[in-house]
Amino acid sequence: xxxxxxxxxxxxxxxxxxxxxxxxxxxxxxxxxxxxxxxxxxxxxxxxxxxxxxxxxxxxxxxxxxxxxxxxxxxxxxxxxxxxxxxxxxxxxxxxxxxxxxxxxxxxxxxxxxxxxxxxxxxxxxxxxxxxxxxxxxxxxxxxxxxxxxxxxxxxxxxxxxxxxxxxxxxxxxxxxxxxxxxxxxxxxxxxxxxxxxxxxxxxxxxxxxxxxxxxxxxxxxxxxxxxxxxxxxxxxxxxxxxxxxxxxxxxxxxxxxxxxxxxxxxxxxxxxxxxxxxxxxxxxxxxxxxxxxxxxxxxxxxxxxxxxxxxxxxxxxxxxxxxxxxxxxxxxxxxxxxxxxxxxxxxxxxxxxxxxxxxxxxxxxxxxxxxxxxxxxxxxxxxxxxxxxxxxxxxxxxxxxxxxxxxxxxxxxxxxxxxxxxxxxxxxxxxxxxxxxxxxxxxxxxxxxxxxxxxxxxxxxxxxxxxxxxxxxxxxxxxxxxxxxxxxxxxxxxxxxxxxxxxxx
Ligand code: C2O
Ligand code: CU
Ligand code: CU
Numbered sequence: 025x026x027x028x029x030x031x032x033x034x035x036x037x038x039x040x041x042x043x044x045x046x047x048x049x050x051x052x053x054x055x056x057x058x059x060x061x062x063x064x065x066x067x068x069x070x071x072x073x074x075x076x077x078x079x080x081x082x083x084x085x086x087x088x089x090x091x092x093x094x095x096x097x098x099x100x101x102x103x104x105x106x107x108x109x110x111x112x113x114x115x116x117x118x119x120x121x122x123x124x125x126x127x128x129x130x131x132x133x134x135x136x137x138x139x140x141x142x143x144x145x146x147x148x149x150x151x152x153x154x155x156x157x158x159x160x161x162x163x164x165x166x167x168x169x170x171x172x173x174x175x176x177x178x179x180x181x182x183x184x185x186x187x188x189x190x191x192x193x194x195x196x197x198x199x200x201x202x203x204x205x206x207x208x209x210x211x212x213x214x215x216x217x218x219x220x221x222x223x224x225x226x227x228x229x230x231x232x233x234x235x236x237x238x239x240x241x242x243x244x245x246x247x248x249x250x251x252x253x254x255x256x257x258x259x260x261x262x263x264x265x266x267x268x269x270x271x272x273x274x275x276x277x278x279x280x281x282x283x284x285x286x287x288x289x290x291x292x293x294x295x296x297x298x299x300x301x302x303x304x305x306x307x308x309x310x311x312x313x314x315x316x317x318x319x320x321x322x323x324x325x326x327x328x329x330x331x332x333x334x335x336x337x338x339x340x341x342x343x344x345x346x347x348x349x350x351x352x353x354x355x356x357x358x359x360x361x362x363x364x365x366x367x368x369x370x371x372x373x374x375x376x377x378x379x380x381x382x383x384x385x386x387x388x389x390x391x392x393x394x395x396x397x398x399x400x401x402x403x404x405x406x407x408x409x410x411x412x413x414x415x416x417x418x419x420x421x422x423x424x425x426x427x428x429x430x431x432x433x434x435x436x437x438x439x440x441x442x443x444x445x446x447x448x449x450x451x452x453x454x455x456x457x458x459x460x461x462x463x464x465x466x467x468x469x470x471x472x473x474x475x476x477x478x479x480x481x482x483x484x485x486x487x488x489x490x491x492x493x494x495x496x497x498x499x500x501x502x503x504x505x506x507x508x509x510x511x512x513x514x515x516x517x518x519x520x521x522x523x524x525x526x527x528x529x530x
Contacts, residue, residue, distance in 0.1 A: 069171045071130035073104030073123070078134045079141055079185070079199060084116035086262060090235035092116075094198035095137060097183075102132075115260030117225055117280075118183070118201025123174045125207035131170040135162050140187050141194060142168060145203060146320060147181035147302055147487045149456045152507025157454075158188040159411050159508075176457075177377070177485065178210035179304030180223065180276040180322040188409065192251065192282050192516035196239050198260075200225070200280050209377055210305060214370065215326075216274040222266065223276045226317070226357060228253030228284045240517070248402070249349065249447070250283025250515040256342075256357055264358040270332050271366025274299070275325040279317040282516040285347070285448065285490065287479055288357065289314035291339040297372070300324025303457035303485025305377035314343055316479030318450035318490035320514040323481060329362060330369040336362045345475040348434060348446025348493035379485060382425055384461045384500050390427040391417065395449045395491060395513070401521050402449075402513065408522030412508065418527045420503045427461065427498050428453070428511075434469045434494030446493040449518065454509040455529075457485035458501035469494020488514050503529045 077099040083091035097118030101109050109119045123129060135141045140163050144156030150172040153160070162168050181203040185194040202223050215221070230238040230253040240246045258264035279286060290296065295311040302322050315323055329338065338360045344353050396403050407415065420426065430451045446469075460482035465473045473492045480490070491497045512524030 066171055069130070070128065071103065071171065072127045073108050074102040074130045074132075075104075075109060075121070076100050076102055076132045076134065077118070077143065078136055080136045081138070082116075084198065084260065085114070086116070086229075086257070086260065087231060087235045092231070092235050092237060094237070095194060096198050097143075097201055112223075112225075112259050116198035117260050118199065120202040120204060120223060121183070122204050122206070125174050125176065125178065125205055128173045129171070132167055133162075133170065134167045135164060137194075138164055139190065140164075141185045141190070141199075142187055143170075143183050144186035144454075145170075145181065145183050146452075147176065147179070147322075147457070148172075148203070149175045149505055151505065152509060155454055155509060156186045157508065157510060158186055161187040174205055176205050177304035178205050178207040179300060179302070179485075180204055180278060180324060181302075182278055182280070182320075182322070184280075188411065189520045192520045193239060195280070195516055196229070196251070196282055197237065202276070202278060204276070205304075213305075213373060213376060215299075216272050219269065220271055220366070221274045221276070222268075223259075223278070224358070225259050225278045225280045226286060227257045227280045228255065228282075229257055230254050247517040247521055250517045252284050253281075256355065258358045263356075266358060266360050267363040268329060268360045269364045269366030270334070270362050271330050272326065272328040272369040272372075275327060276300075277317060277323045277325065279319050279321050281319050283319055283518075285319070285345070285350070285352065285450075285476070286317045286357065287314050287343040287345045287352070287476060288317055288340055289343050291341045297326045298323055298481050299326045299372070299376055301481050301484030302487045304379075306481075306484045307379050308374055308376055309372055310481065310483055312479055312481065314479045315481060316476045316490060318448070318488065318514070319516070320450060320452055320488040321486075321490070326372055328369045328371075329360070330366060332362045334362055334364070346472045347448040347476060348469075348472060350447055381459050382500055382502065384427065384498075386425055387427045387500060388421075388424045390429055390498075392429045392431060393451075393511070395430060395432045395451070395523075402518045402523035404511070404523060404525045407525060409512075409524040410526075412526065414508065414526050414528040418525060420527055420529045422503060422506050422529050424503050425500065426503065427500050428458070429496055429498050430489070430491045431496045432491045432493055434466060434492075447515075448490055448492050449523070450488050450490050450514040451497070451511070452488040452514040453499075453501065453511045455505055456502055457487050458489075458499040460486060460489055460497060461500045462496075462498040464496040464498075465492070466494035506530060
């Protein structure tokens with residue numbers, strides 16, 4: 025695999041190694057768990073499904089003959105359909121949760137790590153106290169009980185830790201899993217299911233010579249840029265090869281990387297057929313020459329391999345791009361290999377779903393959020409995260425339909441030719457999904473923007489949107505669920521350094 029590079033624009037690296045990762049965890053495997061009371065369970069809440077998820081130090085085989093220390097989420101179904109939880113075999117990733125819209129679920133999270141943690145259900149619209157906000161982080165040996173009804177459309181969501189300043193290292197150490205929701209509208213479509221529905225979690229990692237995961241060895245400068253690993257993993261495996269049948273498939277892609285953006289294409293040059301985004305199925309399929317997948321974004325692809333001969337290989341690659349101070353070369357992501365016959369394709373229907381979008385003209389107001397490098401750190405409107413603080417312009421009247429305008433100024437700098445202040449930021453909002461209604465690009469930033477823009481899929485519901493240097497992205501969303509929620513950059517190093525704020529729906 026060709027090396028993954030970014031423009032080497034920095035010379036004077038701040039020393040001061042940031043000791044962030046696994047160090048202390050490995051000896052902790054048998055820590056006994058004393059169940060402390062989480063929030064009181066609602067006596068009136070009767071779950072359809074009850075799960076337990078533990079966070080534990082463990083090892084995984086990623087490199088040959090090497091046990092790499094990881095932090096893993098393991099789980100079990102206490103009550104309900106055993107298929108609600110399935111392992112991705114041979115992977116450090118957490119189990120895949122499969123839920124139905126309208127299902128009531130209770131999930132007990134037990135923290136058996138040597139530091140505090142909390143789980144967040146990325147993309148789900150849940151009550152504020154079930155959302156895994158960092159203020160709910162629990163210590164070693166404690167547990168947190170989540171109870172909620174699945175309100176979201178069918179789609180590919182995911183879960184990961186969210187403790188303040190430690191989300192990046194915990195996700196990097198292995199803590200993340202998929203949460204797949206289905207509903208009647210989706211089931212009526214006859215899309216590929218079972219072995220023909222492939223979830224694919226794409227991540228990047230670096231290893232030290234002993235085979236341990238290496239994180240942020242660039243010190244503070246690495247954190248300012250965001251961590252980029254030099255190897256690509258799919259579902260926890262290097263150089264992924266996935267055997268498939270000669271049949272149509274649904275490919276659910278999640279970019280579970282801390283900071284790396286992928287520009288995904290078939291190396292055959294065929295277009296990519298997209299059927300869904302973060303918040304579920306599109307109204308109808310769309311085609312792209314390639315797709316751009318920023319951290320935390322999901323894309324649902326459809327491919328028909330029913331005419332492919334046994335032995336055929338289909339390769340997904342990432343193409344070169346440039347986004348201000350971040351550049352990426354071409355590299356391989358994964359290879360599918362046809363190893364068996366399969367059922368013939370029934371084709372793809374023209375009408376996939378009714379997204380039920382709102383009209384931008386109906387918006388009650390517009391808010392502006394500037395993504396700025398200020399005071400040596402990444403900020404939102406010049407502010408850093410404060411655990412429970414909500415500024416005057418971060419209160420949202422319940423029931424509002426609002427336009428949020430994420431502005432990436434794409435200029436400024438730290439005396440390094442401004443490279444530091446020209447980075448893309450994948451902006452994420454907790455709670456209800458949004459639609460991307462407009463993108464405006466500065467003339468001076470257009471050349472870079474065009475290296476990724478054809479791969480944006482703005483036709484569907486989203487919860488994370490890439491905001492390129494010199495770009496303003498307007499999103500439209502409703503705020504019906506009250507309480508304190510987060511919005512932040514999903515470049516996890518930026519998030520951990522405070523590029524995150526609360527908004528409060530009241
Ligand atoms: Cu995946 Cu607060 O995010
Ligand atoms: Cu989230
Ligand atoms: Cu960022």
